[in-house]
Amino acid sequence: MKKVGFVSLGCPKNLVDSEVMMGQLKAAGYEITNNADEAETVVVNTCGFIESAKAESVEAILEATGAKANGVTKRVIVAGCLVERYRDDLMKELPEVDAFIGTNEIGRILEAADETKNFKDLPLMSIGNKTATYLYDFDTPRFRATESHTAFIKIAEGCDRPCAFCSIPGMRGSFRSRRFGSILKEAEDLAKQGVKEIVLIAQDSSRFGEDLGEVDALAKLIRALGEIRDLEWIRVMYAYPTHISDAFLEAIRDTPKAVKYLDMPLQHGSRNVLKLMKRGGTRESLEKLIRRVREKVPNITIRTTFITGFPGETETDFEELMMLVRNCEFDNVGVFTYSDEEGTAAYDLPNKVDQKTAKQRRARLMKEQAKISKRKNQAKIGNTYKVLFEGLSQESDLLFQGRLEGQAQEIDGYILINDMPADFEPKVGEFYNVKINEAHNYDLIGEIL
Numbered sequence: 423m424k425k426v427g428f429v430s431l432g433c434p435k436n437l438v439d440s441e442v443m444m445g446q447l448k449a450a451g452y453e454i455t456n457n458a459d460e461a462e463t464v465v466v467n468t469c470g471f472i473e474s475a476k477a478e479s480v481e482a483i484l485e486a487t488g489a490k491a492n493g494v495t496k497r498v499i500v501a502g503c504l505v506e507r508y509r510d511d512l513m514k515e516l517p518e519v520d521a522f523i524g525t526n527e528i529g530r531i532l533e534a535a536d537e538t539k540n541f542k543d544l545p546l547m548s549i550g551n552k553t554a555t556y557l558y559d560f561d562t563p564r565f566r567a568t569e570s571h572t573a574f575i576k577i578a579e580g581c582d583r584p585c586a587f588c589s590i591p592g593m594r595g596s597f598r599s600r601r602f603g604s605i606l607k608e609a610e611d612l613a614k615q616g617v618k619e620i621v622l623i624a625q626d627s628s629r630f631g632e633d634l635g636e637v638d639a640l641a642k643l644i645r646a647l648g649e650i651r652d653l654e655w656i657r658v659m660y661a662y663p664t665h666i667s668d669a670f671l672e673a674i675r676d677t678p679k680a681v682k683y684l685d686m687p688l689q690h691g692s693r694n695v696l697k698l699m700k701r702g703g704t705r706e707s708l709e710k711l712i713r714r715v716r717e718k719v720p721n722i723t724i725r726t727t728f729i730t731g732f733p734g735e736t737e738t739d740f741e742e743l744m745m746l747v748r749n750c751e752f753d754n755v756g757v758f759t760y761s762d763e764e765g766t767a768a769y770d771l772p773n774k775v776d777q778k779t780a781k782q783r784r785a786r787l788m789k790e791q792a793k794i795s796k797r798k799n800q801a802k803i804g805n806t807y808k809v810l811f812e813g814l815s816q817e818s819d820l821l822f823q824g825r826l827e828g829q830a831q832e833i834d835g836y837i838l839i840n841d842m843p844a845d846f847e848p849k850v851g852e853f854y855n856v857k858i859n860e861a862h863n864y865d866l867i868g869e870i871l
């Protein structure tokens with residue numbers, strides 16, 4: 423049986439693409455291996471979003487072609503967003519790569535893996551020269567790479583928004599939703615496989631169903647998923663601030679299995695910068711939105727992300743962003759420095775901010791947020807919460823870890839577990855009551871009761 427190894431880079435949406443490609447290969451009789459030395463074929467599923475991600479992708483490709491040059495690997499396939507963005511350059515500079523497949527071509531992984539075919543002679547289906555249509559379905563073979571108790575479901579692909587810093591629409595094509603029934607069936611099947619937490623993802627989750635003429639489809643989907651018996655948690659990632667409907671918030675509030683959690687990148691807080699980003703809004707309108715969210719869904723955890731150093735950002739603009747963060751007291755915040763990406767509208771903007779200033783502003787914002795997160799975490803000391811147990815901590819063999827409903831995997835903090843009743847053996851993927859005894863900036867420490 424031929425062995426295939428996968429390197430999956432970038433965001434959870436790209437991970438789902440890797441899982442779909444692995445699923446198709448496995449269904450066709452290949453063996454998926456995580457041992458690079460025994461992989462006859464290596465697939466590098468790349469990210470092309472920002473400079474650092476692109477560099478990481480190129481490094482992974484060169485590692486794979488290096489293994490091929492050393493006779494360890496026979497075939498190298500490069501997939502994903504970097505291919506969509508730089509296909510011609512990559513094909514010219516990396517002739518040792520056997521096949522390049524874009525984000526609209528993951529259904530062609532078997533052709534690409536077929537050694538009898540010279541994939542480069544086959545017609546392309548890249549987003550550049552075709553309307554992107556690819557969407558996986560509930561019965562598309564999928565080999566999941568996440569923990570057995572949690573799974574991502576991609577509910578839509580692509581994006582039509584004009585955010586000036588973003589290259590994603592060019593790499594993922596126009597916005598297109600999956601069918602409601604297909605997602606429901608997939609979730610039911612995943613629940614039967616023991617999945618407890620479903621994480622709904624898209625580039626722009628809030629617009630789910632809109633292109634199919636449906637209204638408030640995301641709200642209806644959350645309620646429908648809430649009926650699936652064995653599921654425990656339903657989480658939505660990547661909501662868009664201008665599309666937070668009352669129906670959506672009420673569905674989160676009224677559906678017991680919907681985690682009281684909102685991931686909504688805001689990117690900035692100043693009217694000037696939001697306008698330059700082609701996102702619109704003001705600090706006041708965003709503060710009003712956050713108040714509405716908290717009124718509708720009490721105790722909801724709010725996660726957001728910001729960019730510092732966007733072209734044209736002044737110290738006054740940055741102070742406006744700091745004021746938004748102080749006034750809103752978000753639970754979890756990610757901050758990125760602006761990456762100057764050719765092909766985006768921002769690339770042609772004047773008044774670029776030097777990286778040193780962008781990084782200093784990022785550090786100041788993170789310092790401010792760390793104080794807020796710590797204060798909020800300290801307010802949890804003495805309380806008991808339902809925790810999804812996830813086994814040994816990544817930080818120490820002396821600790822276990824889990825997540826509260828307000829903690830999404832990998833991007834938010836964890837609850838570290840340092841005590842439990844004698845002879846008690848918790849199971850990964852099960853839920854336990856945990857009392858919080860200690861709190862830090864991002865992590866909490868507690869005991870299983």
Ligand code: SF4
Pocket residue numbers: 581582583584585588589590591625626662
């Ligand atoms: S919503 Fe904006 S930032 Fe997000 S993928 Fe679309 S264009 Fe990019």
